[in-house]
Amino acid sequence: MSDRIRLSIDGRELEVKPPVSLLQAAASDGTPLTSNVGCMGQGVCGACRCMVRREGEKAVSTVLACETSAEDGMQVSFIDYFSPHRPHVYDVAAITDSWRVADAVRDIFPEAEHCRHCGGCDRACPKGLEVQNGVALAVAGNLADAADVFDQCVMCNLCTLACPEHIWPNHLGLMVRRAVTALTLRPVDLITRLDEIERGQQPITFSGEDDDDAADRTANRAGTPRKG
Numbered sequence: 001m002s003d004r005i006r007l008s009i010d011g012r013e014l015e016v017k018p019p020v021s022l023l024q025a026a027a028s029d030g031t032p033l034t035s036n037v038g039c040m041g042q043g044v045c046g047a048c049r050c051m052v053r054r055e056g057e058k059a060v061s062t063v064l065a066c067e068t069s070a071e072d073g074m075q076v077s078f079i080d081y082f083s084p085h086r087p088h089v090y091d092v093a094a095i096t097d098s099w100r101v102a103d104a105v106r107d108i109f110p111e112a113e114h115c116r117h118c119g120g121c122d123r124a125c126p127k128g129l130e131v132q133n134g135v136a137l138a139v140a141g142n143l144a145d146a147a148d149v150f151d152q153c154v155m156c157n158l159c160t161l162a163c164p165e166h167i168w169p170n171h172l173g174l175m176v177r178r179a180v181t182a183l184t185l186r187p188v189d190l191i192t193r194l195d196e197i198e199r200g201q202q203p204i205t206f207s208g209e210d211d212d213d214a215a216d217r218t219a220n221r222a223g224t225p226r227k228g
């Protein structure tokens, strides 16, 4: 009995030896990977989104090719990247009042209020995120919890593809995460580090420069006299 399996990827009939991911299977016949791949299998870029129909099943599911094992009889189609038909333009620095956040969501993503709770985005999400809930939380102005929902989003756009109301849930999630970051304090260790650099206490050494030279240069740029 052969230890190889057969599957179809974008119309190409392939024979591979498992275990391999769909992404590895797609490259197994020497076809160059020029699209639908970014992080080369780390599962963080969302570029390898594809539709999959398994042997004996009618339903089609959406997955990330680098995180899905190739199976015998699978039919796989990669999904091209697509751009928003209406770009969401906003200045995150202008969202300064947390009491007005729900207004900002309504202004920038007016479609979000019309979520029909169909669950299409949840079913489409290869990361298993509660996308529909994230949209509802954002509309309600609960940015912190909405940002948590989208924390592991890889911007594959599959929820957007599935949404009949053109809400672009992942882009809403991105805006929410940006706003939460802008409205909350930066990490203490980062603030401390920047403060130390500003006061010349964290010299940065360039090649060919010794520590004393670096300390002098850093102190001079910071405008503070160097001790000792």
Ligand code: SF4
Binding pocket: 046, 124, 125, 126, 127, 128, 129, 131, 152, 153, 154, 155, 156, 157, 158, 159, 160, 169, 170
């Ligand atoms: S929330 Fe949307 S864009 Fe993000 S991982 Fe899930 S389906 Fe992809």
Ligand code: SF4
Binding pocket: 114, 115, 116, 117, 118, 119, 120, 121, 122, 131, 132, 135, 159, 162, 163, 164, 165, 166, 167, 169
């Ligand atoms: S797919 Fe769109 S309309 Fe349906 S639940 Fe998700 S956000 Fe709402």
Ligand code: FES
Binding pocket: 036, 037, 038, 039, 040, 041, 042, 043, 044, 045, 046, 047, 048, 064, 065, 066, 067, 154
């Ligand atoms: S190649 Fe980046 S998520 Fe699959």
